[in-house]
Amino acid sequence: MVYLFSDKVEVNSKYIDLVKLSDERIEPLTTKLDKVKCIWEKTLPHRELVLGGLTIQTRVRGNNDSVYNSSEMSDGERVIFYLIGQCLAAPENGIIIIDEPEIHLHKSVQVPLWKDIEKLRPDCLFVYMTHDTDFAAALHEAKKIWLKGYDGSCWDWEDVPDVDGLPESLLIEILGSRKPIVFVEGENGSYDVSLYRAVLNNYLVIPSGSCSQVIQNVKALRTSEQLHYMEVFGIIDRDRRVDGEIQSLLEYGIYTLSVAEVENLFCVPEVITLVSKRLVRNPDEDLQSVKDFVFRAISSELDTQISLRVAGEIKFMLNCFDEKAKGIDGLSNALNLLTSKINVKELYNESTSLFKNAVEKRDYLLALKIYNRKSLSSQVSKHLGLANGQLAELVVRMVHNESGESMRKALRPYFGEFSSKIVIQNA
Missing domain, CATH: 3.40.50 (Rossmann fold)
Known part of the structure; x- marks a missing residue:
């Protein structure tokens, strides 16, 4: 002054x-x-x-x-x-x-x-x-410089690199973390991302919106020469992916859930049981009520679910087009070869059998694995005496309080092959 x-x-x-x-x-x-x-x-x-x-x-x-x-x-x-x-x-x-x-x-x-x-x-x-x-x-x-560490006499630093396909803001956030990175679908503030962060509390969980963005982010980091040392993974919904697509994604460190959508995690039997006990209700009756509802829901939109699943399989098969084909004849032959392998009737019958088996055999885990309905957890809420949409909110609260360890153990098996990488520890 x-x-x-x-x-x-x-x-x-x-x-x-x-x-x-x-x-x-x-x-x-x-x-x-x-x-x-x-x-x-x-x-x-x-x-x-x-x-x-x-x-x-x-x-x-x-x-x-x-x-x-x-x-x-x-x-x-x-x-x-x-x-x-x-x-x-x-x-x-x-x-x-x-x-x-x-x-x-x-x-x-x-x-x-x-x-x-x-x-x-x-x-x-x-x-x-x-x-x-x-x-x-x-x-x-x-110009941005990343200060990686200090040993008391010398700084360990390097320029922030350019990574094709990755926004600089996201790259800077990643560089500032000492935890392994997991990209997930969804947005900040959503219940599913909150659930991911609670279960994967030994990872830096970064919501990336769509599954395609998750895949792009993971591939960009894993193929970067400057950042090859980083532990980077992706977790996406199973959706209607076939086993071949799931295995191909694994090669890039991208894992799929054992349920169709992350929202279905709120409806797995172990979670329903824990919530019912928390509400001092009858867990067996509540779980049975939830199962009955899910099977009725699938039956009411069977053709829609089957058609969407078949469409997803066809889309994946079309993505396998041989891009190395050259010339009119080469491209035509590649397309004809590809389409000749797509038997819509066979795919439809296989999907029909899959859904009917889930309903007729009352295979609840299979139902959660193949049934895509983002509003499912909201609709299930009423079967636990909760208002519409309150189930997800309650599960997220439970996973952050004294029930956290039990809830994480209940959810871990549904992370597919990524389950082995999840360490259960209190947040």
């Missing part, structure tokens, strides 16, 4: 001297405090700084009755003022190192503020040390 006011006095003194020597009007000179005011008010458009002779006050923009002293500023207001002032006070052609540039700043103002400050000091090199991966990724034009 003293530095800024000293600069103001000096600049104003120069201005007075210039005015005395000139017969023409001279525009006032810009002080460093003026620059602070400009950036501060741009960052906080609902506030304005009132610069006095030796005082600084703040007020709500346009309201002269709401003036308060700088000592009464909020942490954010004070930090923004301090950061701008300190950077203006840095030596010419200096290196400005900022540790945790995001502290006390709302995410919406972090990057715009620092970009404006950098424009004030184009002569300086700015170095940001941050744990905030969003902040680092938002500085698109900046």
Whole structure:
């Protein structure tokens, strides 16, 4: 503050001297405090700084009755003022190192503020040390360095590499983790992703939206020469995948669940039993009620489920087209060979048999393995005395409390071949 006011006095003194020597009007000179005011008010458009002779006050923009002293500023207001002032006070052609540039700043103002400050000091090199991966990724034009470790005398570091097919923000998040990485379907905030994180608590679980994005992310990292040492896996819904597709995905470290969709994990027998006991109900009766409902649901949309499954198999087979074929004849022969292997009637009959066996033999685990219905867990809720959709919420709560270990053990077998990689430990 003293530095800024000293600069103001000096600049104003120069201005007075210039005015005395000139017969023409001279525009006032810009002080460093003026620059602070400009950036501060741009960052906080609902506030304005009132610069006095030796005082600084703040007020709500346009309201002269709401003036308060700088000592009464909020942490954010004070930090923004301090950061701008300190950077203006840095030596010419200096290196400005900022540790945790995001502290006390709302995410919406972090990057715009620092970009404006950098424009004030184009002569300086700015170095940001941050744990905030969003902040680092938002500085698109900046060179990024990953500090991997420190042994007391030397830093272990390397440039953040470019990985084709992987967003830089995601790459930075991964590099900051010391845990193995698991990409899953879904979005942050969903119950299925919360469940994944609770069960896979010794992994960094990263939701990637669709299954195709999971596959792309895993392949991109596993084929990267710079990051080949990282443990990276993917877990996707079984959906309507045939065994051949599941095995081919395994070669890339991509595993499929033993149920059709992650939502079906909320409906497996062990989970239903644990929830029923938690609610002090009759587990046997509740499980039977849930099973009866699931079998009725499958029967009511049998043709739809069969058709979707067959369509999925045909799609996979079409993806096996020989891309190395050349010329009209070569491409035609490759296509004819491929389509000749697709027997729709046979595929339909096989799927029909599969679904009917599940229903007629009341094979509940098979039903969960082949039945795709994202709303299933919501519909099952009422059979446990819960409101629609509350089952998933309750399971997630249970896996985070004293029931956590039992719930993880109940769910682990349904992670298919990835089950052996899951270590049961309390979060």
